[in-house]
Amino acid sequence: MKNFYYELTDDTWGREEIEAILEVIKSRKFTMGDKTKEFEKRFAEYFGCKYAVMVNSGSSANLLAIATLVYSGKLKEGDEVIVPAVSWSTTYYPVFQFNLKLKFVDIDFKTLNINVKELKNAITDKTKAIFVVNLLGNPNEFDEIKKICKEKGLILIEDNCESMGAKYKGKYTGTFGLIGTFSTFYSHHISTMEGGIAVTNDEELYHYMLSIRAHGWTRNLPNNSSIYTKHIDEFYEMFNFIVPGFNIRPLEIEAAVGIKQLKKLNIFIHNRRKNADYFVNKINQMENYSTQKEIGESSWFGFPIILTNDLEGKRNMIVKKLKENNIEVRPIVAGNFTRHKVIKYMNYEIYGKLKNADYIHENGFFIGNHSFLDIERLKIIINILKNI
Structure with missing residues (x-):
């Protein structure tokens, strides 16, 4: 049809996003800083959780979630993690990269999310976590999944990268698990160009995420952290490393845009x-x-x-x-x-x-x-x- 074009995604930026970018450029402060902290605070408040950690992609948010659960001792090498057979690659890669075992379970034909009956039957003594995915915006059947996790003593992790803003019985998806992940990639519900967020209500896990996100160092930890006691000497804490971390920090420009996008x-x-x-x-x-x-x-x-x-x-x-x-x-x-x-x-x-x-x-x-x-x-x- 002449002149008809239906793209995969639309451009949701307006003048306010461009002005936010220019404000960061004028400040000459480009790497993770005050704008990132502000976006994290607003994001956590919006979704009703205690802590949010911004990273450079939703894929990195998944990596951060799995790394945090391993370094905090909640998961260990060889533990079995149940996953749905249909998802994006970086749902699975961090599980493999941290020497955990993936167990693939079929999806429900209608919802396209994990088949809850199959999920329940797939659990063994080796199963330690369920990594659910809210596929293409659609919430999982969380009442039943949470019940299964409680009965079996399993950790629930939530990949919500495709489902920002979805709700199950009035509660936002991404906030049902011990850690939930979001994406703000260009084609997603809000766009910061590249970007991702991991959320949790667990303060200890939050502190692990703060360290792992930036090299595994202690610099970004609060003074009263439960995972590490800081030295009085600030110079010592500039380059002090406690876990094998990554450099998956976001840019201030991305966070500044995120603040504007979240309002929309x-x-x-x-x-x-x-x-x-x-x-x-x-x-x-x-x-x-x-x-x-x-x-x-x-x-x-x-x-x-x-x-x-x-x-x-x-x-x-x-x-x-x-x-x-x-x-x-x-x-x-x-x-x-x-x-x-x-x-x-x-x-x-x-x-x-x-x-x-x-x-x-x-x-x-x-x-x-x-x-x-x-x-x-x-x-x-x-x-x-x-x-x-």
């Missing part, structure tokens, strides 16, 4: 949900397509589409048609991750059959959702899908 998040989520009301209703009326079943209040990162009935096995044709009509398309995250060649490097186990993950891998894709109301363009996409 409510309207962004409102608009995404309005777009979803239209799109999901129309897709559910069509015979050969299905989409994600919402649990709680999804923040609708994008619109997953699963081909069924007469269109099963015909994804290449559908994707080609959509591209011909200037509609950007992506796989449903990484599909069944165990089918990627990188899996050969990892210590992992597959529980049962990954039937639904396989089906999504071969018959699923998603188109973007936007932070502005976009019903008119979605009408065009629905008509294109109808006419294929």
Whole structure:
């Protein structure tokens, strides 16, 4: 269609974000500083948690979460961590990189999140944690998952990188686990260019995160930290290291933009949900397509589409048609991750059959959702899908 283009994501920056960047440039203070602290404070307040630690990406937030749980002694080498078979690569990499064992469990065909029944059956004496993923904005069934964790004495970790602003029974996703992670990458619910955040209510874990984020040094720890007693000599504490950390600090520019973007998040989520009301209703009326079943209040990162009935096995044709009509398309995250060649490097186990993950891998894709109301363009996409 002439002049029609439907991109994966939209640009949500305005004049205020540019002014925030210029303010940082004028200050000549570019690395992690006061703007980062302000953004972290506002982020924690917004989501109702005690502590937030900003890093340079959502992937780094996952790395920070796993590193923190290992260095604090809550997880140890060889412990089994249950994960859903469908997610982004950097949900899994930190688990492998810290010598933990991945156990992959199938997803629910409708919600696209971990299959709770399979999850419960997959638990063994070696299982120490569950790393759930709120896929494409959709909350997990947290009542049941929290109950399982309590009964079995398991740690709950939450990858919420695709689901900022989603809620389950009035509580924000990303705040159900011991640590939750968020992403502020360009295409996500708020954009700081690159960026991520890890949140927790546990002060000790928070202090570990402060150290691990910046080289494993003590400089950023408060004087009353429970994980390390600082020397009186400030010079000594400038380059003093207590854990093998990383350099995953954010830039002040990213934090400054984040402060402005966070103020807009409510309207962004409102608009995404309005777009979803239209799109999901129309897709559910069509015979050969299905989409994600919402649990709680999804923040609708994008619109997953699963081909069924007469269109099963015909994804290449559908994707080609959509591209011909200037509609950007992506796989449903990484599909069944165990089918990627990188899996050969990892210590992992597959529980049962990954039937639904396989089906999504071969018959699923998603188109973007936007932070502005976009019903008119979605009408065009629905008509294109109808006419294929």
